[in-house]
Amino acid sequence: MLFCTKKTMDLHNHTTFSYDGTNTPEEIIENAIAHSIDVIGITDHQFSIGRDISNYYKRLLECKEKYKNKITVLIGLEIGTRPYPEDFNPKDASKLDYVLFESLDDERAMDLYDFLDWRRKFFCKCGLAHCDIFKMSKRYDVDMIQIMKKHKLFWELNISGNYTYYYDFLTNDKKREIIKNSKIPMSVGSDTHWIEEYRYKALRRANELVRSLGNPTIL
Numbered sequence: 191m192l193f194c195t196k197k198t199m200d201l202h203n204h205t206t207f208s209y210d211g212t213n214t215p216e217e218i219i220e221n222a223i224a225h226s227i228d229v230i231g232i233t234d235h236q237f238s239i240g241r242d243i244s245n246y247y248k249r250l251l252e253c254k255e256k257y258k259n260k261i262t263v264l265i266g267l268e269i270g271t272r273p274y275p276e277d278f279n280p281k282d283a284s285k286l287d288y289v290l291f292e293s294l295d296d297e298r299a300m301d302l303y304d305f306l307d308w309r310r311k312f313f314c315k316c317g318l319a320h321c322d323i324f325k326m327s328k329r330y331d332v333d334m335i336q337i338m339k340k341h342k343l344f345w346e347l348n349i350s351g352n353y354t355y356y357y358d359f360l361t362n363d364k365k366r367e368i369i370k371n372s373k374i375p376m377s378v379g380s381d382t383h384w385i386e387e388y389r390y391k392a393l394r395r396a397n398e399l400v401r402s403l404g405n406p407t408i409l
């Protein structure tokens with residue numbers, strides 16, 4: 191069920207299950223609790239987890255249970271698209287709460303139509319991480335918003351500071367109006383790899399923006 195939420199979410203985080211993550215899942219979750227986040231999503235890289243996905247899932251399931259009275263823990267996965275990982279079986283994602291496909295707007299990413307075919311094999315919630323959908327609309331000469339609606343893809347606002355599309359969205363009235371009217375589901379993610387650099391103020395601002403637009407979220 192998709193609806194607008196008052197909860198503060200952070201649905202993009204890396205742990206030591208990722209080659210570039212510095213903190214354990216427990217440290218990431220406890221840091222989120224300390225910053226009054228309501229819903230935390232762990233999204234380690236599929237290529238780092240490899241065959242260890244059942245261990246990953248088991249550990250995060252334990253975290254869900256351990257912290258259930260303090261925070262909602264969602265189990266996600268970030269899947270690369272540059273190119274698509276042939277060794278990843280979409281069935282391995284079936285128990286997850288959601289997956290994020292990353293960098294589909296990158297020149298080296300798989301073709302949009304190949305991606306949409308592949309996406310059909312995933313039965314959990316699916317979203318596009320740090321993807322400039324306006325740029326993609328131009329490149330493919332399509333309406334990405336309609337495509338995302340048709341293929342049930344949510345759109346992430348990634349506040350890590352590494353992706354300019356988010357700042358463009360913050361300052362571009364026209365784009366915000368288009369997204370507001372589209373009512374596509376959205377998520378907010380910090381893309382944290384190290385809790386010392388947790389950007390909670392930017393995270394709060396992005397959550398407020400999603401609330402003010404009135405778009406549904408995946409919560």
Ligand SMILES: [Zn+2]
Binds near residue numbers: 202204268381
């Ligand atoms: Zn990430």
